[in-house]
Amino acid sequence: MWWSYQDVEEQKKRLQREIAKRQKRGEKFExxxxxxxxxxxxxxxxxxxxxxxxxxxxxxxxxxxxxxxxxxxxxxxxxxxxxxxxxxxxxxxxxxxxxxxxxxxxxxxxxxxxxxxxxxxxxxxxxxxxxxxxxxxxxxxxxxxxxxxxxxxxxxxxxxxxxxxxxxxxxxxxxxxxxxxxxxxxxxxxxxxxDQAELLSNASNIAITDLSASTGDLGGADLSAIFGIDLGTEVLPEPPAAKKAVKKAAKKKIAAKKVAKKKPKKD
Ligand SMILES: [Zn+2]
Incomplete structure (x- = not known):
């Protein structure tokens, strides 16, 4: 089919009218x-x-x-x-x-x-x-x-x-x-x-694991003695409870993820 310039213009106008009509009916047209x-x-x-x-x-x-x-x-x-x-x-x-x-x-x-x-x-x-x-x-x-x-x-x-x-x-x-x-x-x-967040959370999980692994063996050891510095009372060795909390939080995060994955998908 051959089209003239007028045909094309007419077609454009017709479509614009159609879109305006649908918009008037409340249809979205972006x-x-x-x-x-x-x-x-x-x-x-x-x-x-x-x-x-x-x-x-x-x-x-x-x-x-x-x-x-x-x-x-x-x-x-x-x-x-x-x-x-x-x-x-x-x-x-x-x-x-x-x-x-x-x-x-x-x-x-x-x-x-x-x-x-x-x-x-x-x-x-x-x-x-x-x-x-x-x-x-x-x-x-x-x-x-x-x-x-x-x-x-x-x-x-x-x-x-x-x-x-x-x-x-x-x-x-x-x-x-x-x-x-x-x-x-x-x-x-x-x-x-x-979920793009998995590309990040994977990285942060590793960071948490690394952190607890690196401090894990120190336990209640005297850090001032190990590093030969005076830590003062406020920054005394991290109590085991705090470390446990970090590990627990990491585990919880992983567990929550597993639960989320198990959930049946809704259509
Ligand atoms: Zn098509």
Whole structure:
């Protein structure tokens, strides 16, 4: 079908009327803002890494440029990221509902990531800003063992008539995730069904264990004698009860985690 400039303008107006009508009915319609011009779609570490991952798969190559241009034109609305699921409304010739299912990160893979991250993630802020060591970044963004979904873990469904392959609406939504991760990088972990805090808590558990292990053998020994210094009365050897409390707290934390994991998942 050939389109004239007037046709395109008319179509735009028709869609705007449709959106206004739905908004009047109380439906939510929030456009996903994307940078215009030559600027990159994503500005931050996680957003850019997400887009790079998408572009690394040949299966998607032919459809991605159309999706990118849809996103730049502000045609993606109501992008929602939930565990294992993306959804959005995309304005094509009509308003299309696009749903994308993304398998949660396999437990084994996540455990491996947690293990590799041990002691390397300084804070949640560093993690979400991508301020991590090169080695760890490689682990997290690895196409096979990292956090991003592989094509075989992605299934999509769009209400448009294009059933042949991944349509431009799905492609626009996938790129949209990269844009959204710029402001909400934690949603990557939500999407993959994992708790990013585990990357930290693992590190802090080790710190607590190390602390109790290093003071464990001292018991009630006279620290002033050992270190040859006068500690004064306020900082006398840590009473065994306090050490026990630290160990107990660490154990409790682990136990609480186990209980939380055992809880049946609600759908
Ligand atoms: Zn579509």
């Amino acid at each position: 456009v996903l803002p994307a940078p215009a011009g030559q600027k990159k779609l994503s500005m931050t570490f996680w957003g850019q890494a997400w887009c790079r991952n998408l572009e690394s798969y040949q299966d998607y190559e032919s459809r991605l440029p159309r999706g990118r241009s849809y996103l730049r034109q502000g045609k993606v609305y109501n992008l929602e990221i939930e565990p294992g699921k993306l959804s959005a409304v995309v304005a094509g010739s009509e308003l299309y509902d696009t749903d994308i299912a993304i398998q949660p990160l396999p437990q084994k893979q996540w455990k491996q990531i947690v293990k590799s991250s041990a002691g390397q993630v300084g804070s949640m802020l560093d993690l979400l800003a991508g301020k991590l060591g090169d080695g760890l970044m490689k682990v997290l963004t690895d196409p096979d063992g990292g956090l991003f979904p592989k094509p075989k873990e992605i299934r999509f469904n769009c209400s448009c008539p294009d059933h042949a392959d991944m349509c431009k609406h799905v492609s626009a939504v996938l790129y949209g995730v990269g844009v959204l991760l710029d402001t909400k990088p934690e949603l990557l972990f939500t999407l993959r069904g994992v």
